[in-house]
Amino acid sequence: MKKTVKDINVAGKKVLVRCDFNVPMKDGDITDDIRITSALPTIKYLVSEGAAVILMSHMGRPKGEPKPEYSLKPVADRLSELLGTEVIFAASPQVVDDNVKKTAAALEGGQVMLLENVRYRAEETKNDEPFTGELASLGEIFVNDAFGTAHRAHCSTAGLAKYMPSVSGFLIEKEVKFLGDALESPERPFVAIMGGAKVGDKIPVIENLLKKVDTLIIGGGMSYTFFKAMGYEIGKSILDEESIELAGELMKKAEQMGVELLIPVDSVCAKEFDNNSEKAVFDRDKIPADMMGMDIGPETVKLYCDIISKAKTVVWNGPAGVFEMPSFAEGTRAIAGALAESDAVTVIGGGDSAAAVEQFGFADKMTHISTGGGASLEFLEGKELPGISCLEDK
Ligand code: ADP
Ligand code: MG
Numbered sequence: 001m002k003k004t005v006k007d008i009n010v011a012g013k014k015v016l017v018r019c020d021f022n023v024p025m026k027d028g029d030i031t032d033d034i035r036i037t038s039a040l041p042t043i044k045y046l047v048s049e050g051a052a053v054i055l056m057s058h059m060g061r062p063k064g065e066p067k068p069e070y071s072l073k074p075v076a077d078r079l080s081e082l083l084g085t086e087v088i089f090a091a092s093p094q095v096v097d098d099n100v101k102k103t104a105a106a107l108e109g110g111q112v113m114l115l116e117n118v119r120y121r122a123e124e125t126k127n128d129e130p131f132t133g134e135l136a137s138l139g140e141i142f143v144n145d146a147f148g149t150a151h152r153a154h155c156s157t158a159g160l161a162k163y164m165p166s167v168s169g170f171l172i173e174k175e176v177k178f179l180g181d182a183l184e185s186p187e188r189p190f191v192a193i194m195g196g197a198k199v200g201d202k203i204p205v206i207e208n209l210l211k212k213v214d215t216l217i218i219g220g221g222m223s224y225t226f227f228k229a230m231g232y233e234i235g236k237s238i239l240d241e242e243s244i245e246l247a248g249e250l251m252k253k254a255e256q257m258g259v260e261l262l263i264p265v266d267s268v269c270a271k272e273f274d275n276n277s278e279k280a281v282f283d284r285d286k287i288p289a290d291m292m293g294m295d296i297g298p299e300t301v302k303l304y305c306d307i308i309s310k311a312k313t314v315v316w317n318g319p320a321g322v323f324e325m326p327s328f329a330e331g332t333r334a335i336a337g338a339l340a341e342s343d344a345v346t347v348i349g350g351g352d353s354a355a356a357v358e359q360f361g362f363a364d365k366m367t368h369i370s371t372g373g374g375a376s377l378e379f380l381e382g383k384e385l386p387g388i389s390c391l392e393d394k
Contacts, residue, residue: 001394002176003167005042005143010051012109016139017042017169018156018387020148020371021057021075030074033082035148038371040082042145042169043112047083050109054139055079055087056118056156057146064122066093076114088113095121096134104138118156125152127159136163145169148372150387151379161390168391171371176388178368179315179379182347183212186313191344193304193335195220196318196352199240199247201377205317206250208382215260215311217304219296219320219331223284226251226263227293232285235269236292262304266297268321268328275325295321296331305338314339317350317380323359332356340365349376 019039024031046053062070076089088111090100095116107113115135118124123131132155142160144150149157150172160166168176182190192209194202199222209216218226224237229248254261265284269291270277281297282288296304308314316339320331333356339346340362348354348366351373357363370376378385 002391003394004173010049013141014139015051015141016054017143018146019057020146022059038171052107053112055114058119059117062119066120070117072117090115124155127153131155132159142166143169145171147172147175150385151375153386157387158390166391178347182315189214189311190313191215191311193217193316195320197221199225199243203246205381210259217262220318223264235287235289264296264300266299267293268295270294275327294328301334308338311344313345315347319356323356333360336360336362
């Protein structure tokens with residue numbers, strides 16, 4: 001267990017807080033502020049305890065240069081609205097300079113400031129000096145609450161922990177609790193649902209989950225790599241050529257371990273990757289050469305929803321089909337609906353799966369929706385996350 005902000009005295013201290021304010025932007029406006037609202041509990045707690053709060057985050061990939069389109073100024077404005085108090089924005093292309101140091105030094109307990117995008121500095125993603133030291137000079141305590149970047153060792157994540165007492169914020173605490181409990185002490189049956197497009201990325205996750213779950217369900221684009229490994233033709237479906245062999249090995253492994261590994265039995269196929277394309281349902285061994293699998297079919301939906309209804313813990317990563325197109329959203333919607341109806345502990349990891357659950361209106365029916373796509377995947381893979389392991393133990 002890692003120490004949290006509640007385990008230390010922050011009153012009157014300068015507290016550096018790494019958040020994940022990497023919000024989607026369009027024409028200078030924030031299109032979804034969930035990452036900002038997710039950070040509020042920690043910020044509000046620190047303010048109420050009388051800490052001088054210095055916030056840090058990255059946004060997008062400015063690649064180590066100050067690029068105005070990646071400025072955190074809009075985040076400072078939104079935060080000010082949400083907190084109902086001014087968030088001082090330290091607008092410096094170097095992120096830390098003499099002015100910023102002065103502002104930080106003058107910051108009083110209960111006040112909040114936000115630094116400019118830490119990825120304006122090339123050192124950030126290399127976890128290199130002098131940037132880490134410059135950041136460290138601003139504060140006395142480090143709080144990491146950026147789950148979305150916890151799988152990266154950067155200056156503002158793992159780097160700062162070498163300089164000062166370091167603890168987690170409430171968001172990281174919550175993520176670790178829900179993802180960790182699901183993996184380490186799940187109520188059974190424990191079912192994992194894996195889907196989405198990136199099979200290669202997800203094979204290590206499947207491998208780790210096989211050791212933990214009772215049933216592993218495969219859906220989405222990765223199904224076709226498994227079909228291929230089973231010897232079926234998949235037409236124009238998405239395929240990860242390099243992962244065919246591994247998919248075959250995973251099936252064997254599951255059998256040896258006595259874990260139920262379910263591959264879709266049928267598939268909604270289309271002529272083109274287009275919502276309006278001609279479509280039809282085929283059994284998994286009968287996909288025509290001129291068509292591509294876009295969603296799990298109705299038989300698969302029935303089978304999967306039945307398994308989900310009996311589960312006590314479900315972890316879901318990756319949509320069951322091309323849910324962005326209404327014609328191919330049914331499988332994903334049905335799974336999300338089954339999760340919403342179930343009384344199991346339901347944990348959603350992965351950016352697109354979270355978006356799907358949100359889109360279908362089931363978000364408030366889930367036990368936990370992870371805010372970190374890549375980080376939650378690495379967590380499920382069983383990897384140590386450097387932004388978390390660097391924090392003090394209780
Ligand atoms: P997550 O972000 O939840 O981890 P991924 O990024 O791995 O999920 O995959 C999400 C994407 O997978 C979605 O954009 C979806 O359209 C796509 N996808 C799902 N099924 C298929 C399929 N059969 N063919 C092509 N793409 C698919
Ligand atoms: Mg994704």
